[in-house]
């Protein structure tokens with residue numbers, strides 16, 4: 001496919017998404033209908049689509065409309081390529097009409113320039129302070145791919161060498177001694193032998209930093225109360241903790257067993273009824289959240305969040321903490337984490353919990369801001385009276 005034909009394909013996929021389809025589904029269904037497209041074409045179309053979703057407001061402004069065509073016209077204008085792409089030749093998008101005149105981005109409201117829904121701008125300002133414009137600008141670009149080295153299988157240098165032998169270049173991340181930043185051949189990681197042998201898992205730097213901050217010791221009884229696919233459970237099990245995984249929706253834990261086998265660790269799974277009468281030294285609540293710290297990776301979610309959904313999420317966060325509290329052994333720890341940067345999902349939930357649970361005291365509370373090497377993340381650690 002020509003570069004212009006890829007843009008035309010991205011326009012179709014974006015229209016599907018703007019009509020309500022989930023991004024992954026829209027991309028898959030385009031792929032099914034265009035089997036001639038090679039893997040490089042698909043990857044390029046995917047990049048266009050995700051970038052347009054990240055910059056939906058500013059590209060729409062530049063392109064003169066909120067349609068798939070408007071967004072891609074805006075994207076090409078931002079890159080100075082509109083004239084060479086919108087030619088109508090072959091499979092290229094049709095030429096630009098008079099009604100598609102662009103607008104200067106400098107004239108756009110701040111929320112449009114920074115690609116944030118209006119109602120969320122004050123929340124980001126509160127979270128990022130004087131750095132808000134700089135961080136929101138960074139969030140207009142894709143995030144990198146980071147790996148966690150499974151120290152139960154290899155050192156960081158050994159994992160790096162194994163990946164390099166398969167053409168996957170990485171650099172160590174300073175912030176945490178398990179993290180590698182993939183700098184070449186990201187798309188080869190999932191099929192690599194190093195990955196299949198459990199030397200590495202995909203995990204953002206901030207999640208790794210938060211897990212490393214938990215005072216886990218070998219043999220410690222740990223409950224991952226919101227385990228999902230088990231990313232955090234695996235990180236804790238690699239440190240020889242005795243990890244039990246639970247999730248309100250057990251189907252979400254389907255990947256834990258194969259991932260644990262690959263990693264060479266053991267993770268038990270427990271339903272709610274298995275947890276009665278049990279106590280753990282550490283209960284981790286990696287709570288459902290808006291994901292506002294990770295919207296570079298899931299940009300459609302940024303535009304889909306509503307006030308009602310945010311309120312529902314904070315309710316779920318309170319429920320999770322309330323249900324987890326009795327599972328902490330006397331003297332044990334309760335850790336709360338989200339990949340959101342909004343105070344109402346983070347410090348405000350902890351304050352509400354503490355005021356209703358005087359047996360707990362806060363020992364640590366950290367917000368990691370989105371940056372080049374890491375998503376936005378929050379974690380708090382509370383100790384239960386002995």
Ligand SMILES: C[S@@+](CC[C@H](N)C(=O)[O-])C[C@H]1O[C@@H](n2cnc3c(N)ncnc32)[C@H](O)[C@@H]1O
Pocket residue numbers: 225226227228229230231232233246247248249252286287288289316319320323
């Ligand atoms: C942020 S995800 C977990 C991600 C996972 N810990 C990881 O590292 O891959 C939140 C999970 O919490 C689960 N969840 C939501 N409400 C819950 C509840 N009341 N009790 C237990 N799990 C819950 C969801 O099903 C979802 O899988």
